[in-house]
Structure formats: C-alpha cells, structure tokens
Amino acid sequence: MDGESGGEAERKVKKHKGKHDKPKPWDEDPNIDHWKVEKFDPSWNDGGMLEVSSFSTLFPQYREKYLQQVWPNVKSALKDYGISCELNLVEGSMTVSTTRKTRDPYIIVKARDLIKLLSRSVPAPQAIKILNDDMQCDIIKIGSLIRNKDRFVKRRQHLLGPNLSTLKAIEILTGCYVLVQGNTVASMGSFKGLKQVRRIVEDCILNVQHPVYHIKVLLMKRELAKNPALENVSWDRFLPKFKKKSVKHKKIKTKEKKPYTPFPPPQPPSKIDLELESGEYFLSDKKKSAKKWQEKQEKQSEKTAEKKRKREAAFVPPKESSGRVPDPDRSEDKNEMTEVAMSLKKKAKEFKKHEANENINAESFIINTSKPQSSKKQKSH
Known part of the structure; x- marks a missing residue:
C-alpha cells in the first residue's frame, strides 16, 4: 500500500501547470503579422x-x-x-x-x-x-465627472477651442473622429487613438491638464517616431514636463458657529410694542406726523451742516509752524554726538602730549639739567 501511495505522489509532483504553454511553430514565424486584423x-x-x-x-x-x-x-x-x-x-x-x-x-x-x-x-x-x-468606437461620459455646471461648460469649450481648432488638432494627431455633444464625447478610430482621446478628454474635464499640452506632446511623439534610431529607446527625456501653476483662489469666508442652545431666541419686540414703550402709540395722528416731520428736519439739518463743513475744510489754510518742534529722537542723537565730540577732543590732547614727549632732544635735556646743579654748588661754596 505504501509503495502505491508513493508512486501516485511522484506522478503528482511530475505534473506542472503550464504543460500546454509550449512555444508553437507559428509564434516565431516572421511571415505572420500577429497584430493584423x-x-x-x-x-x-x-x-x-x-x-x-x-x-x-x-x-x-x-x-x-x-x-x-x-x-x-x-x-x-x-x-x-x-x-x-x-x-x-x-x-x-x-x-x-x-x-x-x-x-x-x-x-x-x-x-x-x-x-x-x-x-x-x-x-x-x-x-x-x-x-x-479596423474601426472601433468609444463613448466617454463627461457629464458625471464634475458637478458645477458653469465649470463643466467652460472645460468642455477647452476641448473645442476657438473655431474648433483644438478638436481638429486632436483628430489629426490621434487619427480618430471626435464629436463633443451634450454630456458625452463620441470617438471613432483605432484602439491606440481611442486611448489617447479618452485621456485628453478626462484630463481636460477634471482640470488635470489642458488639451493644448497633450497636443504638444503628441506632436513631439510624431516627430520622434520618424527617427528609426529611437525606436527601442525611452522618449521620456525628450518629452516636455508641464508643472501645474498654483493659482491664488479667493478665500471662502466661513461663519463662526454660535454655541448651540436648545431654547429658541427671544422674540424681537414688534412695532406696536416699541410705540407703547415710547408713548407714541397714544398720540394723535397730527402729533405723530408733526413728530416725524421734526425728526426729518433734524436729520436734514445735520446732513447739510456736515456737507458745509466738508466744503469749507478745503478753504482752511494749513497752520504755519512758528518754531522747530523738539523731537525726542533728535535730542538723543545730539547727546550721542556731543559725547563722541568730547571723546575725540580728549584723544587729540593725549596725542599732542605724546608727540611733545617724543620731540624732546636728549642733549638739550642733559644741558638744562646740569646748569641748575652748578649754580647750586656755587652757592654752597
């Protein structure tokens, strides 16, 4: 029994997953184009x-x-x-x-x-x-990519460009037919072209990159494809890298939330309540109208006086300064200057003394010192 079980185990080990994944004779045949439909x-x-x-x-x-x-x-x-x-x-x-x-x-x-x-x-x-x-199609739904309707309309217009110039450039470079209609973009062409169109459309609507930058990259790729030496080389170093500029946006003013209270706010007083408090409610119609007219006249007089003051302010001459106004900063500067001047004078005196000591003749000093000594000796004799 043990021998039989050991043989079965060996058979199971010998089995491998990709036994059918063997190279076929037509895989490496140069006469067969595998991409041709x-x-x-x-x-x-x-x-x-x-x-x-x-x-x-x-x-x-x-x-x-x-x-x-x-x-x-x-x-x-x-x-x-x-x-x-x-x-x-x-x-x-x-x-x-x-x-x-x-x-x-x-x-x-x-x-x-x-x-x-x-x-x-x-x-x-x-x-x-x-x-x-050889023709495929792709219908790109762009209506659900952005909520704001105004932004959606502006970004959809970027796809079209002035006089449909951007759309024509996309069609020429991708080799696809593109139609922007409502909330969808219908495109027809090869699989490679459809992939490029979808990327351009989605990047434009999501504001990732403008279609013009994609067009520049596609133009450069077309030129690089003409060079057979660059066929198996990465083109990343030749292609431009566009950085997104940081645009200053308006700061949204947020209202400060008031502390939550379960009780409703007090009811504001009505017009009748205010009239009752001031006693105006009990006045007659004539007195009410007279009071209103008087308040109106007072407001008008205040406004006219203010306007007159503003007009006359232009004709008032400026006050002439009689003397120089003492400036505390300037006085401090003066004190500093006097201190500097005094220190310089001191240094100059010391320097003169030093020069005088240096200019003394040694012989004259000896002669001068010897003369008074001899006189003293004569006196002593």
Missing part, C-alpha cells in the same frame, strides 16, 4: 447563428426627423452583414438583431455601437464606418 470570411461560419441576439437603445426627440431620413441607408448597410434593424418612433428606440443570414458573430456588437453613435448625434455616413473590422 483579418477580414471575416463567411466560409468560416457556414452554419450561421444558433440563437437570436438583439440590442436596443433610446434616442432623443430632436434626432427623430434625421433618423427617419437616414434609416433606409442604415438598413441597407446592415443588410449586407445579415442584421435586421427597426426604428420605433412611438417608443423612441432603435433595435438591431441577428438573422439566419448572419455569419459574423461579432457583427451584432458592431451594430449595437452603430445605433449608439446615431443616438449621440454622429452623422450616419460616419457612424456606418464602425461596421469595418
């Missing part, structure tokens, strides 16, 4: 579809008239691929579904994208191009 051949699926698949989408009311005019062209384009379509004007919807003639299983997804683009205001000739194998 081959056109679908109906002979690949002679049996057709086993189940009916269908998609439907709503469209806005303003598109109703245009869709009625264009529907025959859309119907004929879908008929070539074995897809049936229906336009329901009562419900305001478009429906596409597979038939027995459908051979390509992925064409129903393309038909779904077609009716989505038509509902998002893409012209029918442009929308029909989505049925090609």
Whole structure:
C-alpha cells in the first residue's frame, strides 16, 4: 500500500501547470503579422447563428426627423452583414438583431455601437464606418465627472477651442473622429487613438491638464517616431514636463458657529410694542406726523451742516509752524554726538602730549639739567 501511495505522489509532483504553454511553430514565424486584423470570411461560419441576439437603445426627440431620413441607408448597410434593424418612433428606440443570414458573430456588437453613435448625434455616413473590422468606437461620459455646471461648460469649450481648432488638432494627431455633444464625447478610430482621446478628454474635464499640452506632446511623439534610431529607446527625456501653476483662489469666508442652545431666541419686540414703550402709540395722528416731520428736519439739518463743513475744510489754510518742534529722537542723537565730540577732543590732547614727549632732544635735556646743579654748588661754596 505504501509503495502505491508513493508512486501516485511522484506522478503528482511530475505534473506542472503550464504543460500546454509550449512555444508553437507559428509564434516565431516572421511571415505572420500577429497584430493584423483579418477580414471575416463567411466560409468560416457556414452554419450561421444558433440563437437570436438583439440590442436596443433610446434616442432623443430632436434626432427623430434625421433618423427617419437616414434609416433606409442604415438598413441597407446592415443588410449586407445579415442584421435586421427597426426604428420605433412611438417608443423612441432603435433595435438591431441577428438573422439566419448572419455569419459574423461579432457583427451584432458592431451594430449595437452603430445605433449608439446615431443616438449621440454622429452623422450616419460616419457612424456606418464602425461596421469595418479596423474601426472601433468609444463613448466617454463627461457629464458625471464634475458637478458645477458653469465649470463643466467652460472645460468642455477647452476641448473645442476657438473655431474648433483644438478638436481638429486632436483628430489629426490621434487619427480618430471626435464629436463633443451634450454630456458625452463620441470617438471613432483605432484602439491606440481611442486611448489617447479618452485621456485628453478626462484630463481636460477634471482640470488635470489642458488639451493644448497633450497636443504638444503628441506632436513631439510624431516627430520622434520618424527617427528609426529611437525606436527601442525611452522618449521620456525628450518629452516636455508641464508643472501645474498654483493659482491664488479667493478665500471662502466661513461663519463662526454660535454655541448651540436648545431654547429658541427671544422674540424681537414688534412695532406696536416699541410705540407703547415710547408713548407714541397714544398720540394723535397730527402729533405723530408733526413728530416725524421734526425728526426729518433734524436729520436734514445735520446732513447739510456736515456737507458745509466738508466744503469749507478745503478753504482752511494749513497752520504755519512758528518754531522747530523738539523731537525726542533728535535730542538723543545730539547727546550721542556731543559725547563722541568730547571723546575725540580728549584723544587729540593725549596725542599732542605724546608727540611733545617724543620731540624732546636728549642733549638739550642733559644741558638744562646740569646748569641748575652748578649754580647750586656755587652757592654752597
């Protein structure tokens, strides 16, 4: 028993996970382009579809008239691929579904994208191009990225630019068709181009980077792609790095919260209560009007007096200064100056004395000292 269990364990150990992940002969074949999307051949699926698949989408009311005019062209384009379509004007919807003639299983997804683009205001000739194998689409929802409506409108305008110049530049550099409509941006093109368009749109609406900076980077990438020596080299050192400038925003004034009290504030006195307190309530109408007129006259007189004072203030001459006003700072400076002057005089006297001592002749000093001694000796004799 032990031997059998040991053999089973060895077999289990020998099994490895990627036994089917072996290199295939066509993986390294230079004649095969793995990125190429081959056109679908109906002979690949002679049996057709086993189940009916269908998609439907709503469209806005303003598109109703245009869709009625264009529907025959859309119907004929879908008929070539074995897809049936229906336009329901009562419900305001478009429906596409597979038939027995459908051979390509992925064409129903393309038909779904077609009716989505038509509902998002893409012209029918442009929308029909989505049925090609090399064409993809992406509908970017930008309405929910920002709450403030005014900011949303301004940032959406940045995508368009003056005379749609920014939008045209994005279309040329990415190789995609881009349509900004309402709360969505519909784009059609290759997978690489769609990825670039989505990044530009989201960065613009979220205020991360302006589309113009993205356009500059794409232009530089296009130029670098022309150089075959830089094909396998990182381009980060060539591309510009844009720093976001810090813009001063207005400070929002916040109101200080008052301490919470469970009791309601006291009711302010009414007009009648104030009249009762002042005693005006019991006056007659004549006295009330006379009092109002008197108050009005007093206010007018105060205002006229104030205006007169302001007018006359311009004609009053300034007062002339009779003498120099003593400045405490200046007096302190004077004291400091006198002290400095005195110290300099002292130093000068000391210097003169020192010079006088240095200029004394030694011989004359000896002679002068000897003369009075001799006289003294004579006197002593």
